[in-house]
Amino acid sequence: MRRELLRGRHLGRGRPGHLPDRPEQRPRRSRPAQPAHGRDPKLSARDRVIAVVRLIPSGRTSSYGAVGRACDPPLSGLVVGRVLQRADIEDVPWWRVMARDGSYPIHRIDPQLELEQRERLAAEGVDPNDPLARRFDLETLID
Template sequence: MPGKPTENPAEKHRRLILAAVRAVPRGQVAGYGEIARRAGLPGRARLVARILSEGDEPGLPWHRVLRSDGRVAFPPGSEGFDEQVQRLRAEGVRVEGGRVRGQSAAATLDEMLWAPPPR
């Protein structure tokens, strides 16, 4: 009895990353590393960036994914930069100087365990 065709690892990683990007709610952002962690691929932030750079997934909210420091990854003044900032602002996200303000990526487990207590 033939079974379901097996998914190769690259296809699986792509599927998991795209699902994690789609799960970022409107008006919120996540870093490339956070997307990788949510996809079950910790340490694969560059893979997230590569998959998003392909730009072949209609309706994908790619604009909600930023660098870990909250900055837009495109060079300032580029078409991609301007489009990402415009899309984020349309969702009510505060962007100043190419950096999202008032939001941060979710903490890693290490940050939660080892960070100094809040004051």
């Protein structure tokens, strides 16, 4: 049995004699043309989210779902929230992203972060009590 394993005769799904496809035998997939303005599906979800969040101008806000829809391929708002929660990059304007109803879900993680988000938005000219008034339409970025 051990010799068969070493010879590769017992690889795969437990069926004797089943050999996995070799990479050189698999047909190559053609990739579609890359979309405009630098959206690249080969980038990680983290890189795509950070690139879209950086596009939100100062003094404007957007929702987690809108950021996810602007990524290519699209991501859910939950993924966007997780990426921003774990991003340790100083130049990412995370405070410009909030829930679609204008609430601050970041308070579930730390109430101090909600206060910081409100202060940063106020410094950019956004009314923290009515952030929807300054919503930035990321849909204009999608082809």
